Amino acid sequence: MGERSAALLATRSSLWARRVVLNGLALLALCLALPTPAAADVPRVLPSWRDGPTREAILHFIDNASDPASLDFIPAVERVAVFDHDGTLCPEQPLYLQLAYAIDRVRTMAAENPQWQTRQPFKAVLEGDTDALLDNGPTGWSGLMSETHAGMTVEQFSSKATDWLAVARDPRFSRPYTELAYQPMRELMDYLRAKGFRVYIVSAGSIEFLRVLSESMYGVPREQVIGPTADLDFVLTEDGRAELVRRKGLRYEVGPGVKAATIYKAIGRRPVMVVGNADADLAMLQWVGSSLGPHLSLLVHHTDAVREWAYDRDTKVGRLDRALLEAGLRAWPVVDIARDWSRVFAFEPLPADPAAQ
Amino acid sequence: MGERSAALLATRSSLWARRVVLNGLALLALCLALPTPAAADVPRVLPSWRDGPTREAILHFIDNASDPASLDFIPAVERVAVFDHDGTLCPEQPLYLQLAYAIDRVRTMAAENPQWQTRQPFKAVLEGDTDALLDNGPTGWSGLMSETHAGMTVEQFSSKATDWLAVARDPRFSRPYTELAYQPMRELMDYLRAKGFRVYIVSAGSIEFLRVLSESMYGVPREQVIGPTADLDFVLTEDGRAELVRRKGLRYEVGPGVKAATIYKAIGRRPVMVVGNADADLAMLQWVGSSLGPHLSLLVHHTDAVREWAYDRDTKVGRLDRALLEAGLRAWPVVDIARDWSRVFAFEPLPADPAAQ
Numbered sequence: 001m002g003e004r005s006a007a008l009l010a011t012r013s014s015l016w017a018r019r020v021v022l023n024g025l026a027l028l029a030l031c032l033a034l035p036t037p038a039a040a041d042v043p044r045v046l047p048s049w050r051d052g053p054t055r056e057a058i059l060h061f062i063d064n065a066s067d068p069a070s071l072d073f074i075p076a077v078e079r080v081a082v083f084d085h086d087g088t089l090c091p092e093q094p095l096y097l098q099l100a101y102a103i104d105r106v107r108t109m110a111a112e113n114p115q116w117q118t119r120q121p122f123k124a125v126l127e128g129d130t131d132a133l134l135d136n137g138p139t140g141w142s143g144l145m146s147e148t149h150a151g152m153t154v155e156q157f158s159s160k161a162t163d164w165l166a167v168a169r170d171p172r173f174s175r176p177y178t179e180l181a182y183q184p185m186r187e188l189m190d191y192l193r194a195k196g197f198r199v200y201i202v203s204a205g206s207i208e209f210l211r212v213l214s215e216s217m218y219g220v221p222r223e224q225v226i227g228p229t230a231d232l233d234f235v236l237t238e239d240g241r242a243e244l245v246r247r248k249g250l251r252y253e254v255g256p257g258v259k260a261a262t263i264y265k266a267i268g269r270r271p272v273m274v275v276g277n278a279d280a281d282l283a284m285l286q287w288v289g290s291s292l293g294p295h296l297s298l299l300v301h302h303t304d305a306v307r308e309w310a311y312d313r314d315t316k317v318g319r320l321d322r323a324l325l326e327a328g329l330r331a332w333p334v335v336d337i338a339r340d341w342s343r344v345f346a347f348e349p350l351p352a353d354p355a356a357q
Numbered sequence: 358m359g360e361r362s363a364a365l366l367a368t369r370s371s372l373w374a375r376r377v378v379l380n381g382l383a384l385l386a387l388c389l390a391l392p393t394p395a396a397a398d399v400p401r402v403l404p405s406w407r408d409g410p411t412r413e414a415i416l417h418f419i420d421n422a423s424d425p426a427s428l429d430f431i432p433a434v435e436r437v438a439v440f441d442h443d444g445t446l447c448p449e450q451p452l453y454l455q456l457a458y459a460i461d462r463v464r465t466m467a468a469e470n471p472q473w474q475t476r477q478p479f480k481a482v483l484e485g486d487t488d489a490l491l492d493n494g495p496t497g498w499s500g501l502m503s504e505t506h507a508g509m510t511v512e513q514f515s516s517k518a519t520d521w522l523a524v525a526r527d528p529r530f531s532r533p534y535t536e537l538a539y540q541p542m543r544e545l546m547d548y549l550r551a552k553g554f555r556v557y558i559v560s561a562g563s564i565e566f567l568r569v570l571s572e573s574m575y576g577v578p579r580e581q582v583i584g585p586t587a588d589l590d591f592v593l594t595e596d597g598r599a600e601l602v603r604r605k606g607l608r609y610e611v612g613p614g615v616k617a618a619t620i621y622k623a624i625g626r627r628p629v630m631v632v633g634n635a636d637a638d639l640a641m642l643q644w645v646g647s648s649l650g651p652h653l654s655l656l657v658h659h660t661d662a663v664r665e666w667a668y669d670r671d672t673k674v675g676r677l678d679r680a681l682l683e684a685g686l687r688a689w690p691v692v693d694i695a696r697d698w699s700r701v702f703a704f705e706p707l708p709a710d711p712a713a714q
Contacts, residue, residue, distance in 0.1 A: 077578055154621055198580070211625040221434055222625035223555070229622040234614020234640050242643035244614070244621050257591020257601070264511055264601050265586040266623070268568040268579035283591050286599035
């Protein structure tokens with residue numbers, strides 16, 4: 001080997017070595033940086049929310065709650081957010097989803113139950129008189145669930161409800177109910193989880209039904225859906241298997257404060273964030289709003305008859321009157337659907353410039 | 358530069374390059390491998406459990422449940438393990454921990470409540486007659502909790518219970534109750550969590566009390582403690598604050614299957630693993646034992662009078678008879694404390710060779 005070729009080799013070797021080092025460092029950097037992409041690549045959070053005071057108030061609360069340097073930091077164990085279901089996470093018009101299921105069950109089971117033809121609230125269902133049904137109020141129509149969901153194991157109930165959800169369609173949008181989650185709320189729940197919050201759903205209705213859809217529709221595991229449940233009988237079958245069988249009768253409590261009490265019984269703490277849309281949610285909004293530490297009470301107002309529904313005082317489902325007044329007095333942020341959401345459902349296209357839309 | 362020195366340089370360069378490559382690869386490997394340290398450094402899991410069929414059965418279940426390649430793999434969302442509390446996670450002798458607290462409250466509040474001197478179960482408490490108290494059974498002594506824990510906000514209750522736990526001592530071990538978690542069970546809960554399980558505690562007693570200690574004592578957040586709770590009143594104070602106030606009366610249900618039903622109502626699924634220690638846990642062990650998929654029903658038998666307590670049939674607290682027979686028939690693993698645990702509490706030293714100990 002001549003001097004030049006040896007020197008060339010040395011140069012090549014050291015060039016190669018440099019390249020290896022650089023590549024190694026680049027790989028290492030890539031490897032270390034994987035969890036946090038470069039700032040320029042970060043998509044706008046809450047993309048279906050328009051810019052404005054509501055989105056700002058939400059981000060301000062969440063970002064501070066999860067920032068240890070903030071005065072409004074909240075320890076991870078206390079970061080619990082609770083969402084009402086009907087009207088807060090999906091449409092509740094013309095009927096609560098659980099009620100739509102119970103009505104369908106009544107129709108399916110009517111032939112075997114001739115006594116229902118003359119008995120309320122079954123009579124109203126079989127005559128298609130939804131108004132009369134809603135006039136009976138929740139204590140009235142909860143009987144539908146109690147009767148049609150009883151006498152089967154808890155697993156059989158889940159299986160029947162799953163089958164129904166696969167074929168049932170919302171009467172207005174002609175889509176599976178499971179496609180009607182409010183997209184901005186799904187984004188909000190995702191963002192909360194990314195910031196270390198545990199996200200719960202609360203309902204005054206039959207939560208066994210909601211638990212069938214909560215995981216796929218909202219990413220909320222069944223055990224984070226809270227509310228009243230059917231009483232259960234423990235049964236040992238002839239072949240020695242132990243099963244839980246749904247009993248008739250549902251402990252359905254009404255009255256102010258029921259949802260707040262339900263939440264506390266289920267999770268043992270006052271949430272730091274709660275979202276609702278009706279007067280039935282007022283007490284839990286007040287309860288979280290009375291917390292001494294950082295907190296957020298958020299109220300949804302249905303104002304968009306074109307893309308969803310518009311209602312408040314004059315409705316039999318999800319009446320909103322006092323809670324809206326209270327939100328004004330207490331300065332709780334109000335989600336005005338027409339104003340604050342650039343899209344309502346995932347099947348709508350995302351506007352090109354959602355901030356300005 | 359002479360030919361030899363150039364060649365030497367080339368050799369050095371390529372050696373250096375090789376070293377850089379190797380170092381780079383090593384760093385990269387280290388970086389990628391961070392979550393799983395080298396096999397030689399892995400400490401023995403469940404260090405306070407002695408080798409034997411019980412430890413093997415537990416590890417076999419958990420490792421398969423979390424291994425996607427195993428036929429007994431369980432999807433993450435279904436990986437829920439539920440532990441009974443008293444006698445399963447800490448001693449229940451001479452009295453359930455929640456009951457010890459209620460008794461102390463009765464003594465503290467006796468002066469303001471002279472009527473208790475002649476009224477059961479208060480009379481038994483004030484006369485120090487624990488036997489008479491236990492003869493009344495849970496429906497009897499739950500009245501103690503109902504009366505002494507009522508009329509305060511839920512936060513005031515937690516605060517009082519926290520204060521008590523800071524000073525109260527177990528009568529036998531003369532240590533804070535919070536130091537009496539069974540160390541092998543803490544290790545088991547940690548291992549389950551590391552393998553993607555969500556760990557719950559179930560109790561037939563007052564869970565508001567358990568929730569005060571569950572996070573620090575077991576790493577179980579409050580919302581993962583399930584069981585009966587006091588009824589709550591929603592109260593708006595004069596200055597406009599919303600509070601939840603404990604009502605007298607506790608919905609305390611007894612009977613077979615109550616814990617299984619409580620679990621289902623709270624979490625909406627049949628757990629894949631359940632741990633208990635008494636006949637009161639039999640139904641939930643049967644229920645999980647009847648699951649069609651992979652599952653583990655585990656029973657604790659108190660056999661160690663030297664380090665803890667030894668009891669089964671002849672006790673007023675935590676009676677174990679039928680469940681032990683059933684464990685034999687169904688081949689459920691039984692934790693024999695004297696045989697299976699190399700130490701019971703964290704304050705005992707860990708044996709040098711725990712596997713052989």
